[in-house]
Amino acid sequence: MIETNVSRQNQTFLQVIQSYYQLTKPRIIPLLLITTAGSMWIAAQGQVDPLLLLVTLTGGTLAAASAQTINCIYDRDIDYDMERTRHRPIPSGKIQPRDALIFAIALAVMSFTLLAVFANLLAASLAFSGIIFYVLVYTHWLKRHSTQNIVIGGAAGAIPALVGWAAVTGTLSWAAWLIFAIVFLWTPPHFWALALMIRDDYAKVGIPMLPVVEGDMATVKQIWYYTLVTVGTTILLVYPLHASGFVYAAIALSLGGLFVHKSWRLLHSPEDRTVARELFLYSISYMMLLCLGMVIDSLPITHNLMTMIITQLHFIS
């Protein structure tokens, strides 16, 4: 029994609210929403209905919060044993697992209803499948059993991009799957860079993260390969798919160049935790700015501006 009734009884109403908020691992959600938004803007060719945006981001937030809450219930034993996660609401005794489960179910129901009613059934089903995949495939099946846990399980984190596209178009096109692939391929460099830093915590509780089982060198090699493939994949959105244009290409190549550079540095100093930390932090800025690039490129004003510049250049030559 890891919960202490004492800490539950002493909480004020505000502290209880704060504990439920912490249960949803709120710091990760904005980036999930940014990938959803990037996808929505491309799908809507730069003209997203503000109400649909609000509904989709709210539905996505509720789904991600539900998934993270169930993860917190399932992982309460290992969370208690790891320094980094010991203060989460369940292992620290602030919330009972049963109450957390009711909360998670309520969030999932609200997410599905909101998306099904105000977006469409495909978007609602995709968000729901994200919860199921993250809980069953990542948390239950892979996390404690395979070094490939975050590669396959990482697909859950790429589903919000599909939700965004589906909310706008009601279908999934090649471009939607490509944005999914970008987030999917980005996840290993993102997470393994962090896992290099917190390897000992995972080793302590027997979680077979790649650096724990195969060591630093094997991990940085994998990070290097995934970084190269991620950056290469971002360009497919421009060619052959023609879903994004020149502005996005310039942003993706510049950001990608820095991603490759940081990953290269880690490849040559696998034990340097500062370099690993830099890559982890950059991976977050990278995804954020890449999605911003998708949005900027899709805007009608950008199209008009680019057409004007090309016409001028044509005229001069």
Ligand code: HEM
């Ligand atoms: C299976 C895939 C993933 C795993 C295992 C993973 C794991 C982690 C972990 C352990 C942290 C540290 C959080 C903490 O200290 O509590 C973290 C941070 C973060 N992750 Fe991931 N992540 C994954 C995928 C994603 C995805 C898909 C996104 C968004 C697109 C994302 C966005 C972030 C952000 C923004 C942070 C920084 C949060 C902060 O400011 O502390 N992660 N991730």
Ligand SMILES: CC(C)=CCC/C(C)=C/CC/C(C)=C/COP(=O)(O)OP(=O)(O)O
């Ligand atoms: C559409 C939808 C519902 C998508 C949800 C996807 C989702 C919740 C992705 C988050 C991925 C993530 C941050 C995992 C943390 O791993 P962990 O929990 O193993 O990390 P820990 O070691 O901090 O517990």
